[in-house]
Every structure is written in structure tokens, then in C-alpha cells.
Amino acid sequence: MEFQWIKIPYALLSIFIIFNIGMLINGVVRKIGARVGGRYGIRVYQPYIDLIKNYALRSNVSHGIMFYLGPVFRLTGGVGVYLLVPAIYGSVMFSNFSFAGDMIVALYFIFFGTLGMALGAGEGGHPYSALGIGRGLAQVTAAEIPMVMAFLGVAVQYQSLNITTIVAAQQGGIMNWTMMTNPLITILGLIAFLGTMMRSPFDIVLAPQEIPIGPPTEFHSTFLGVLQTNRAIFPMAKTVLFMNLFFGGATNWWILILKVFLIYMVSVIVGVVFPRFRADHSIRWFYKYALPLGILALIVTSIIF
Amino acid sequence: MSLKDLDKRMVTGPDGEQFEVDPMQDYFCGEVPKVHKASSIKIWENFLNWARSESLWILGYGTGCGAIEMRPLMTPRFDAYRFGVQWRPTPRQSNVFVIGGYMSVKTLKRVIRSYEQMQGPKFVLGLGSCTINGGMYWDSYNTINRLDHYLPVDVYITGCMPRPEAILAGVEELKKLIKAGKGEGQNKYAENFEWYKANQKKIIKNWDMPDYNW
Numbered sequence: 089m090e091f092q093w094i095k096i097p098y099a100l101l102s103i104f105i106i107f108n109i110g111m112l113i114n115g116v117v118r119k120i121g122a123r124v125g126g127r128y129g130i131r132v133y134q135p136y137i138d139l140i141k142n143y144a145l146r147s148n149v150s151h152g153i154m155f156y157l158g159p160v161f162r163l164t165g166g167v168g169v170y171l172l173v174p175a176i177y178g179s180v181m182f183s184n185f186s187f188a189g190d191m192i193v194a195l196y197f198i199f200f201g202t203l204g205m206a207l208g209a210g211e212g213g214h215p216y217s218a219l220g221i222g223r224g225l226a227q228v229t230a231a232e233i234p235m236v237m238a239f240l241g242v243a244v245q246y247q248s249l250n251i252t253t254i255v256a257a258q259q260g261g262i263m264n265w266t267m268m269t270n271p272l273i274t275i276l277g278l279i280a281f282l283g284t285m286m287r288s289p290f291d292i293v294l295a296p297q298e299i300p301i302g303p304p305t306e307f308h309s310t311f312l313g314v315l316q317t318n319r320a321i322f323p324m325a326k327t328v329l330f331m332n333l334f335f336g337g338a339t340n341w342w343i344l345i346l347k348v349f350l351i352y353m354v355s356v357i358v359g360v361v362f363p364r365f366r367a368d369h370s371i372r373w374f375y376k377y378a379l380p381l382g383i384l385a386l387i388v389t390s391i392i393f
Numbered sequence: 394m395s396l397k398d399l400d401k402r403m404v405t406g407p408d409g410e411q412f413e414v415d416p417m418q419d420y421f422c423g424e425v426p427k428v429h430k431a432s433s434i435k436i437w438e439n440f441l442n443w444a445r446s447e448s449l450w451i452l453g454y455g456t457g458c459g460a461i462e463m464r465p466l467m468t469p470r471f472d473a474y475r476f477g478v479q480w481r482p483t484p485r486q487s488n489v490f491v492i493g494g495y496m497s498v499k500t501l502k503r504v505i506r507s508y509e510q511m512q513g514p515k516f517v518l519g520l521g522s523c524t525i526n527g528g529m530y531w532d533s534y535n536t537i538n539r540l541d542h543y544l545p546v547d548v549y550i551t552g553c554m555p556r557p558e559a560i561l562a563g564v565e566e567l568k569k570l571i572k573a574g575k576g577e578g579q580n581k582y583a584e585n586f587e588w589y590k591a592n593q594k595k596i597i598k599n600w601d602m603p604d605y606n607w
Binding site for chain 1: 427429441444445447448450453468469472474475477479481482483485486488512513514579
């Protein structure tokens, strides 16, 4: 594959757009949450003001090199996942750096941010950070198993590890989406998706009532700003990845925004309906229900396709 | 932990090697706060001040009885979120410290630690008459009378206790101050650091922390 320089401005533009979509969806979701609770709620553009404020704080305290690198690794994880996934199918500008084995590398990058954050928050030295990291790594590992199984199922079904090929195979109407052709794998994928979205019942990492607020306890000003930036990009990157694998991808930005919003709302609705698991419940839940479902889904997939 | 644990001493490690431990030096940084100048580009500083005033993150630390008036602010009736006010669980990420009424000597120590750990520009709201002149506790043996002898206070809200409406009005007042570039409490604290420290040490007898808590 020949490298083209023009891909760099395209990628930057792509990141800029997904960042803004992420910020707005964050604001809209919090607004919806407030309205459901009978409040007027934050302004939709509040996340932008918070971000500017955090980047503009005049003082900051560092705890060492890894404390610097933690948020950077986290952001790398988010941007890395996003840049490997074709955002708009069939678009030269927004197909990002999708290549033959991008699904495998995307899986690596989903874990990468958590590991980086573990090192950074560990150096922060706060006991809640260490607790949050222990829980986070255990949960990500538990949720990674159904996720890998779901990805494997999709790869078996389409005989490809290239996300662009998988999206291409799903074109031509809703009946061609993995959601319709292989519902079991889609359910498995959504379970794994819930496990990585840091929302209730799987929000044991930030756990506001137990270990407020977990790993980012010591992070402030610019460090927190970088983490907030990632908080806009990373969930969107994961959602775009799942949209491509299970829900037919998107052929323009409007369809992408609609699908991403709806998939994101799955985690939000599950979050407001179910209370938080304890750490051991959450991990046991993945091994007890998601793992057998994954094995079943893989067997069914390999028999049918 | 007692004060003796903070003394400099020799410790024998598991391998039998001897090393010196000085907890006050090992765990804390001895530096004093610095004055952080505002940006010299006026329009840029105004923009940043606007962002600071519209994104007030309050430290979730109820220091006195007035803290009970902060709970209704989060709920549907008063809903302070619509004014850009949010709560944070850690001092590192907060910008506004709401002192909820009377300040006992024991609480003052924790408040100073928390205030110094907050990253600037940071602001202090004093709630109720207790923070202004001691209120009904003015001759109590274990409360302070004037809060601004110990921390730079930006806005006082009168009342005993102030209703949530009054707190919202105080927040609006704080916003005006920040937008006008007058929310420089952090720099005031740094400039008059010795004076504040002397006042604090006059009140707190068991001073077992560094002079400035990073």
C-alpha cells in the first residue's frame, strides 16, 4: 500500500468532525438525562466551556513522567481506534487508515488507553486511583472476551478481517446488516459494547458513590482537558466501529450521526434502567452469561456461514 | 498517625540496609505558591474569564451546616447546572470552594489543605453570617470568626442560613467578578502568603502538614 500525504489532512479533519459530534452527543445526553429527571439541565454547549476552562487553568502539578503520559496514551487509544475504522464507507476523505487487518489492530487500541491510564493514574498516588485501575483492568479484560468473540464471529461470517470489506458486504438495505443476518453475534457485540462504555451497570471504574471518581482523581487542568477530549473521541470511535461491524456502516455524515446516536443511546438507556454492579458482580456476569453466549454464537455462526 | 511519625528518622529496610526517612520532605513539596499572571492580551484573557465564569466546578465538601443548602441546588427545583455550576469530588478538579457556614478549627485545617490543592484560578464563596463575623458562634471556643483572615474570599452570601436563591444570586455575583477580571483570589493568597499562614498557625495548634499543600 502506497502512503499518500493527503491522507494526513483528511485524518485531521475526520478527527475534528468526530470530536465535535462526541462533544455535542455528550451534552445532548446529559440534557436528556436532566429533562427525564425533571431538571432544565446543562446547556448543550457546556462540555465545550468546561474543556476551554480546563485547558486555560493557570497552574498544574505533575507527579512524574507517567502522569504526563497517562492522558496522552488514553487519547492515543481513542484517536488510534478511530483512525483505523472507516468512518464513511466509499468516501476517499473519510475512510481513514483502514487496511487489510484493521479489525485486529482496533482491538489492540481499545485496550491500549486503559493500560496507559493505569500507569499514569498509578503515579498520581491516590488510593482511589489504584482501586479504580484495578477494577478497570479486570472489567476491560472480562468484557474483552465477548468483544473478541463477536469480532471473530463477524470475521468468520464475512471471511475478512478488513472492516471496509465487512461494511461493503452489508450494503443494500437493512436486511443485509449483521444485525439481521446474525442477531446472536450482534447481541454479544452489544453486551461487550456496554461493558466498555463506562455507564451503569458497568460503571465500576468511576463509581461516583464509592470511589469518587476513580483513576482521574489526581488529574486536573490540562491533564483533565486531554482526558475530556478523549472522552468525546473514544466512545464515538467505539460506536463507529460497532456501527461498521453490526449496523451496516454509514455512507454519509448524517447517517453516521443518526446511527452513532442511536447506538450510543443503547448504553444510556441500559444505564438509566439498571443500577450499578459491584466489581465482582460485573466481572462474574461477563464470565457467566456473556462467555457461554459467545461460544454459542460462534458455533451457530460457523455452522450457518 | 501521630506527630512523631512525621519526624526525621533512620529506618532499617527488609535487607538490613539503613536509610533516612523524612516524611515531610518525601511526601510533600516545600515550595510556596507562585503568582500566576493573567495573560497580557486583553481580549484573550476576557474570553478565558468568560469560560471560567460559565464553568464553575464546586468542591463537594460540606464544611458546615450551610452545606445542606447546596443539595437543593442540584435537584429540579433550583437546578444550578443550568448556570454552568457542577460538583466535583476532588479538589484537584474544582475551582469554587463553598464554605458552608461556621468554621471549626478542626475543619479549617482540612479546608486549608483542600483549598491549596485546588488549581487556579480558584474562588471562595462564604456562606452565612458565620463566615463574615462568626455569627451566633462569635464567642465559641473552637470556631473562627472572620474567614477572610485565613483564605481570600471572593463573595460573601448573607443569611443564617442563606436560601438556595441567595446562593444562586451569590454565584451570579461571582460570575460578574470573574468576568470583570477581579477573581484573583489565588494570586492574593500567593502575594500575602506569610500573613495568611501566620493567621492560620495562630488558630491551628497541631500543625502537622507542610506550609503549602501541593
